[in-house]
Amino acid sequence: MVFLRRNKKIKDAAHVLFNKIVAQARTPHFYETWKVADTLDGRFDLIILHMALVINRLEADGDDKKVALLTRFLQEVLFDNMDLSLREMGVGDMSVGKKVKVMAEACYGRIAAYKKAIRSEDIKGNLAVSLSRNIYREKMADDDILSQLVDYTLQQVDALNVLTTQDLMSEKLTFGDIR
Template sequence: MFKTLFRKDPALEAGRALYAAAVEQARTPALYDRLGAPDTVEGRFEMVALHVWLVMRRLKGDEGAKKVSQCLFDAMFQNMDDSLRELGVGDLQVGKKIRKLAENFYGRIGAYEAAMKDDAPEGALAEALSRNICEKQMAETAPQFADYVRRADAHLQNQPAARIVGGIVVFPPVE
């Protein structure tokens, strides 16, 4: 009886592990040095959001992965909530800021998904990345950034869903 009370939720553990992997990849120096992502709080959020989206995109359509994908999303926004509180944002403002971050995240997902479609115009992904990540500052490196995102997407698509649902994901090198 007590074993069921203290048993860990595998989906929750997997979501947290996937989030940790996405954050680790988002901290790769080459994203900032070579590809032009701004090394700011906003730029770091964009990199985390991008990598979380890539994992969620891989899990999309797999019925067994829905809960893990939701746990990944929850882990991301719980971390954002915790970070805002650590920065001294008041309790009344945290909810508003998290809501705004979630809206931004869903906006990015819509733009990136549309740009990744087979019938999307050439350069659509580079344009979406440049617009969302750092506006015009990244215009020169946006095509290389788009190549990285496409490589990362293909790399994730080639990984078994069962492995990712288990909390193990491997991103390709940025270079």
């Protein structure tokens, strides 16, 4: 029974984290000032960026079972949300699974790219490449806007690094302001 209660607590934390990630990704500044496409794809890409930042922070604690569970549950919440969103948009039952699979592959690829960039020696350069490819879909993003998004991303990495895993599990996730 203790195991089930602990899992419920971790699942609940994953839902709270996901809701905070989505709220941050829907901040109008991304779409109005930084010209991220205000579309399903644009919103998806920003959610994945913020998920990658949270997962990167969680993984900094090493091989911990709670962290692994929280990361897994966070991704499950994302995929359940994608499934529901597609159904609400009228995608047929036979197609939903295939579309979620494509989105999941994109999710894992983007998370890996962001984590690799964040952990690299040329963080700014590698982040700029990843953000340009994934957020702007390789459309020519204004250099100044891309630079601001890189700086924002690094600011979020720093803000998350101050938090402990316990902070994240106890709903204390806060993102830094968008400047």
